[in-house]
Amino acid sequence: MLLFIEQVVNGLQLGMMLFLMSAGLTLVFGIMQVINLAHGSFYMIGAYVGATVTARSGSFLLGIAAALPAAALAGMVVEAVVLRRLYQKAHIDQVLATLGLIMFFNELTRIIWGRQPLFLDVPPWLAGTVTIIPGIPYPSYRLAVIGVGGLVGLFLYFLFGHTRLGMQIRAGASNREMAGALGINIKMLYTLVFGLGALLAGLAGVMAGPILAVEAGMGESVLILTFVVIVIGGIGSVRGALAGALLVGMVDTLGRAFLPTVLRLFLSAAYADGVGASLASMSVYLMMAAILVWRPRGLLPAHA
Amino acid sequence: MRGLILALICVAIGFAGGAQAADAVKIGMVTTLSTKAGYLGEEVRDGFRLAMDQEGGKLGGVPVELLVEDDSRKPDKAKQIAERFIKRDGVKIMTGIIFSNVAIAVVPKVVRGDVIYVSPNAGPSLLAGKGCHPNYFNVAYQNDNIDEVVGKYVAEAGYKNVYLLAPNYPAGKDHLAGFKRFYRGELAGEVYTKLGQSDYAAEIAALRAAKPDAVFFFLPGGMGINFIKQYAQAGLNDSIPLFGPAFSFDERLLKAVGRAALGVKNGSQWTHDLDNPANRQFVEAFRKAYGRTPTLYASQGYDAARLIGSALARVGGDVSRTDDLREAVRQADFDSVRGKFKFAANQHPIQDLFIREVVQAGDDTYTNQTLKAVFTDRGNAYVDACKMD
Numbered sequence: 154m155l156l157f158i159e160q161v162v163n164g165l166q167l168g169m170m171l172f173l174m175s176a177g178l179t180l181v182f183g184i185m186q187v188i189n190l191a192h193g194s195f196y197m198i199g200a201y202v203g204a205t206v207t208a209r210s211g212s213f214l215l216g217i218a219a220a221l222p223a224a225a226l227a228g229m230v231v232e233a234v235v236l237r238r239l240y241q242k243a244h245i246d247q248v249l250a251t252l253g254l255i256m257f258f259n260e261l262t263r264i265i266w267g268r269q270p271l272f273l274d275v276p277p278w279l280a281g282t283v284t285i286i287p288g289i290p291y292p293s294y295r296l297a298v299i300g301v302g303g304l305v306g307l308f309l310y311f312l313f314g315h316t317r318l319g320m321q322i323r324a325g326a327s328n329r330e331m332a333g334a335l336g337i338n339i340k341m342l343y344t345l346v347f348g349l350g351a352l353l354a355g356l357a358g359v360m361a362g363p364i365l366a367v368e369a370g371m372g373e374s375v376l377i378l379t380f381v382v383i384v385i386g387g388i389g390s391v392r393g394a395l396a397g398a399l400l401v402g403m404v405d406t407l408g409r410a411f412l413p414t415v416l417r418l419f420l421s422a423a424y425a426d427g428v429g430a431s432l433a434s435m436s437v438y439l440m441m442a443a444i445l446v447w448r449p450r451g452l453l454p455a456h457a
Numbered sequence: 458m459r460g461l462i463l464a465l466i467c468v469a470i471g472f473a474g475g476a477q478a479a480d481a482v483k484i485g486m487v488t489t490l491s492t493k494a495g496y497l498g499e500e501v502r503d504g505f506r507l508a509m510d511q512e513g514g515k516l517g518g519v520p521v522e523l524l525v526e527d528d529s530r531k532p533d534k535a536k537q538i539a540e541r542f543i544k545r546d547g548v549k550i551m552t553g554i555i556f557s558n559v560a561i562a563v564v565p566k567v568v569r570g571d572v573i574y575v576s577p578n579a580g581p582s583l584l585a586g587k588g589c590h591p592n593y594f595n596v597a598y599q600n601d602n603i604d605e606v607v608g609k610y611v612a613e614a615g616y617k618n619v620y621l622l623a624p625n626y627p628a629g630k631d632h633l634a635g636f637k638r639f640y641r642g643e644l645a646g647e648v649y650t651k652l653g654q655s656d657y658a659a660e661i662a663a664l665r666a667a668k669p670d671a672v673f674f675f676l677p678g679g680m681g682i683n684f685i686k687q688y689a690q691a692g693l694n695d696s697i698p699l700f701g702p703a704f705s706f707d708e709r710l711l712k713a714v715g716r717a718a719l720g721v722k723n724g725s726q727w728t729h730d731l732d733n734p735a736n737r738q739f740v741e742a743f744r745k746a747y748g749r750t751p752t753l754y755a756s757q758g759y760d761a762a763r764l765i766g767s768a769l770a771r772v773g774g775d776v777s778r779t780d781d782l783r784e785a786v787r788q789a790d791f792d793s794v795r796g797k798f799k800f801a802a803n804q805h806p807i808q809d810l811f812i813r814e815v816v817q818a819g820d821d822t823y824t825n826q827t828l829k830a831v832f833t834d835r836g837n838a839y840v841d842a843c844k845m846d
Binding site: 155156159160163164166167170263268269270271272274275280281282290292294295361363364365366367368369370371374375406407409410413422426427430431433434 | 492493495496499625647648649650651653654655656658659660662663666678679682683686687690691692709710712713714715717
């Protein structure tokens with residue numbers, strides 16, 4: 154029973170990590186109608202800059218403070234130089250261009266930092282464990298990730314629902330020309346939104362750095378799951394991204410943790426482990442297919 | 458008259474230059490220099506090149522030319538490069554492949570094309586047993602060896618309830634099988650994770666619930682970094698010791714993991730502190746040339762070069778007669794950085810295998826320290842399955 158609770162918390166934490174990544178991606182896709190495969194690259198830039206600044210300064214908070222503007226800046230530069238030309242084009246052109254950007258950023262990272270994976274450790278003040286329920290010592294850092302994810306969710310809710318900027322962004326998403334005719338600087342707005350998306354990805358990257366390996370190409374593995382999340386949640390909807398991320402995090406974690414055990418009831422141990430492992434990795438995609446059959450636009454699609 | 462003398466001089470220079478070019482033996486190296494695992498190929502290449510540089514561009518007194526190409530860990534690309542080396546460049550000796558799946562795709566065709574292949578890393582059981590060939594040599598190890606040594610050590614150290622973890626692909630299953638060959642105890646669990654998985658929180662929680670007394674895992678590259686860091690963050694490395702093959706504990710990975718790997722015992726056929734003259738000069742020369750401590754891959758590249766050099770010296774630089782070249786390689790008459798070295802019947806090494814421990818070397822550096830030799834003169838489990846014509 155305790156194990157089950159612990160795995161649920163693990164699923165929550167994975168979900169929050171995915172939410173950080175997918176919030177930015179769904180914003181860009183939903184508001185700007187642009188498929189950005191290079192989102193994983195901003196995640197990687199956040200992790201690399203965070204690792205470098207933390208190593209030099211000795212402070213993880215400084216690392217985060219440096220990673221966010223670095224990722225946002227990279228995002229805005231990419232938007233101004235590459236994506237601006239692609240808004241009117243077909244999605245396939247956007248896919249090709251941003252795919253090229255992935256390879257460019259991967260090589261750039263290898264040129265600047267070398268092939269050696271960078272070292273980024275959990276800061277000492279978050280390195281212990283917290284006994285959330287008697288009998289389960291849970292790493293405090295992962296609780297911090299859950300906390301940060303929650304804060305980001307609240308921030309986005311506040312931004313879009315209760316600020317002028319959020320209103321302008323939603324107007325621009327609904328009807329770009331009309332919003333422009335009413336005097337809103339759409340170009341600047343889009344650059345800002347893209348920068349915000351990249352900033353969120355960079356935050357995900359620097360938060361993930363202490364747990365995962367900081368290496369070139371680290372964005373790709375997360376990117377696939379992120380796309381699954383935003384498709385499940387509904388493209389363009391931040392609430393959908395949260396719901397989708399939590400769902401994917403839970404299903405993936407609980408599947409990996411308990412499918413082999415469940416299968417052992419029916420199959421021999423060796424088969425159960427192998428089949429269970431394979432089924433667990435498929436479970437997320439099976440769920441996505443099922444949800445799309447039931448709700449083609451996702452669980453919580455954005456309005457209009 | 459002057460024109461004639463000029464022409465004669467040109468011809469003479471041309472001959473001399475041509476003779477020089479004809480003398481240099483071409484060695485084709487297909488290795489992984491890109492992707493996340495690219496540093497493995499870098500290490501093998503740098504170790505190989507060090508041996509060449511130490512002899513001024515020669516191996517065994519014979520001038521050699523090393524052709525290096527990146528296979529990006531793709532079997533198709535590696536096959537194309539190998540074909541190009543053989544058909545266009547006419548190489549008779551090839552080496553370099555890091556990954557077993559690439560090796561299985563490339564080596565059988567290469568060795569049937571009358572080319573000698575010396576593997577500096579990949580040692581799949583398929584090529585050691587049923588798929589063995591007289592032209593295929595492995596100077597590093599047979600893949601299972603590195604796990605066998607850990608299995609034997611864990612059994613001897615008295616652990617009775619071990620938890621196993623590996624990715625769900627053929628090499629993962631092979632490595633766990635190698636461990637189980639010499640481990641005599643219970644298995645608290647045998648878990649296969651997704652290849653390329655980053656977050657192991659679920660597996661670590663399940664592991665803690667199963668209460669093993671030790672953990673053996675095979676998670677190469679970034680997967681290993683992730684797992685080791687997360688294991689330490691869960692506070693488990695003080696209560697349940699970690700064991701693994703050297704692939705997750707080379708110098709470069711240790712730098713990315715920091716103190717999380719402290720105290721982990723891992724198995725290998727080489728460490729930089731092995732005390733023999735060949736190794737001492739190798740480590741010093743490598744440090745001086747490249748500014749870093751060599752990993753086991755670099756030592757394997759170096760030994761591959763010296764093995765080829767010893768063979769070239771025996772045939773006097775003449776690689777046209779493959780049978781003689783093959784015999785010369787079989788003799789393995791060179792000073793390996795591992796100390797003693799000879800080939801088993803299936804042309805994989807018979808060597809000592811060690812257990813090492815990760816210790817702190819400086820303020821922020823961690824390295825491996827040899828604890829003891831667990832196997833002496835260990836061959837491999839596939840000798841009988843290999844029937845060489």
